[in-house]
Structures are given as C-alpha cells and as structure tokens.
Amino acid sequence: MKKTLTRGLMNLLPMVLSLWLFWSLFISLDGLGRLLFALVGLDELYIGAGFMLVAVIVFIAGLLFSVSPIVWLYGWLERQLMKFPLFKSVYGSIRDIAGLMNRDGKPKTQKTVLVKQANGGYVVGFIMSDETPSPLTQALPEGDWVPVLFQLSYQMAGVTTLVKREELIAVDWSFEDAMRFNLTAGISTSNKAKPKN
Incomplete structure (x- = not known):
C-alpha cells in the first residue's frame, strides 16, 4: 500500500505542480490584461483575453526594440535608474537571469x-x-x-x-x-x- 501511494505521488506530483505553476502564471497575466481592459471600459471579457492582450503587448515591445531610437531611449532610462543602488542590484540580477534564458543566436558559453x-x-x-x-x-x-x-x-x-x-x-x-x-x-x-x- 505504501509503495503504491509513493509511486502515485512521485509520478503525479511533478505533473500537478508544473501544471499548477503554469496555470497560476496564466491567471496572473490574464488578470493583468483584464485590468488593462478595465481601464478602457471593457469589463466583461472571457478568460484568456487578458493573457492574449499581454502577449500582444510583449510582441509589440519586441518589435519596438528593433528600432534604434527606442533602444537608445530605453538605454538612457536604464542608465538613469541604475544610479539608484537598490534598483541597480535588483534590476541587474533580473536582467542577468533573463539574459541566461535568452540565448538565441548566441554561442552557449555555459x-x-x-x-x-x-x-x-x-x-x-x-x-x-x-x-x-x-x-x-x-x-x-x-x-x-x-x-x-x-x-x-x-x-x-x-x-x-x-x-x-x-x-x-x-x-x-x-x-x-x-x-x-x-x-x-x-x-x-x-x-x-x-x-x-
């Protein structure tokens, strides 16, 4: 009985936790998108509309960051904020972790x-x-x-x-x-x- 329960737990737990984590992320991003919709007066929307809005915003941001003036402006803003020690530590760490995940087109040094x-x-x-x-x-x-x-x-x-x-x-x-x-x-x-x- 104990072995059967352990086997079931060891097989189900990683799947359940992974699905729960991705579902929680989806719900959080969907809530953020629905909040943005609510700001323009659109309240009654189906689940997933907010997530799609956030995905579109991120995609548009990716397109904008291929334009030199936007990159320069963002770089200038980043340099100004990096003058604050606490922000520099937190933002620098998050940026470095994001850089590790985004290795497309770059040689893998790890x-x-x-x-x-x-x-x-x-x-x-x-x-x-x-x-x-x-x-x-x-x-x-x-x-x-x-x-x-x-x-x-x-x-x-x-x-x-x-x-x-x-x-x-x-x-x-x-x-x-x-x-x-x-x-x-x-x-x-x-x-x-x-x-x-």
Whole structure:
C-alpha cells in the first residue's frame, strides 16, 4: 500500500505542480490584461483575453526594440535608474537571469566541467563565461582563469569559484541536464555524461 501511494505521488506530483505553476502564471497575466481592459471600459471579457492582450503587448515591445531610437531611449532610462543602488542590484540580477534564458543566436558559453577536489573526488561545475573581469585577473596569479559555478542541490543558489582552465575536465553534457543533475543531488540521471578526450 505504501509503495503504491509513493509511486502515485512521485509520478503525479511533478505533473500537478508544473501544471499548477503554469496555470497560476496564466491567471496572473490574464488578470493583468483584464485590468488593462478595465481601464478602457471593457469589463466583461472571457478568460484568456487578458493573457492574449499581454502577449500582444510583449510582441509589440519586441518589435519596438528593433528600432534604434527606442533602444537608445530605453538605454538612457536604464542608465538613469541604475544610479539608484537598490534598483541597480535588483534590476541587474533580473536582467542577468533573463539574459541566461535568452540565448538565441548566441554561442552557449555555459560548459559543463569536472573539477578535482583535495580529497581526490570531483565536483560538477559550469563555466559561465569565457572571460574573467579585469580586476580579478589583475589580482590573481598568472594563468587562464575562468569563473566556474558550483550549483547547490535543491537550491537556486550556488558558489562561483575562479579555476585555472587547464585544471578543468570538459564534459560532453548539456548545461540543462547537468544543472538538473546538480539541483537534484544526482537523483536525475536522464542523460549520462561523457568526458571529452
């Protein structure tokens, strides 16, 4: 009985939580769109109309950001707001995360690597960028240093360490699968990693 309940829970829980998360996002965006409709006097609308309005607004914004004057104006506004320390910290973090999700047409710099530990074991890490900030390279001993993220299990947090490139073992493993492996403490093993020769 206990095994059957556990099996049912383990199979249903990820699906139910995923559907609930996407449904909550849909309802939130739909509510925002309906609020915008209400501002112009359109109250009685079907569910989904608000979501479609938000999607259209986002699409139009994408088109506008391909026009140079709009990009310049937005960049100017962004620079003015970045003068406020708290806004700079919050906005900068959100912008960087959004940049990670939007990698269309850009080379994927996030590479999966293994780093040898003092006890002889290895830890899975990710090269997040091929360039190290200038102040760090000047402070470090001579060498080709790269920032490597070590993701903490069951958390979105991680530890970024600077490691010499020659001490890294490249792994033929996608960033997404390796990240899933780290986040679940090795439970998720959908794809096996293959060290590069």
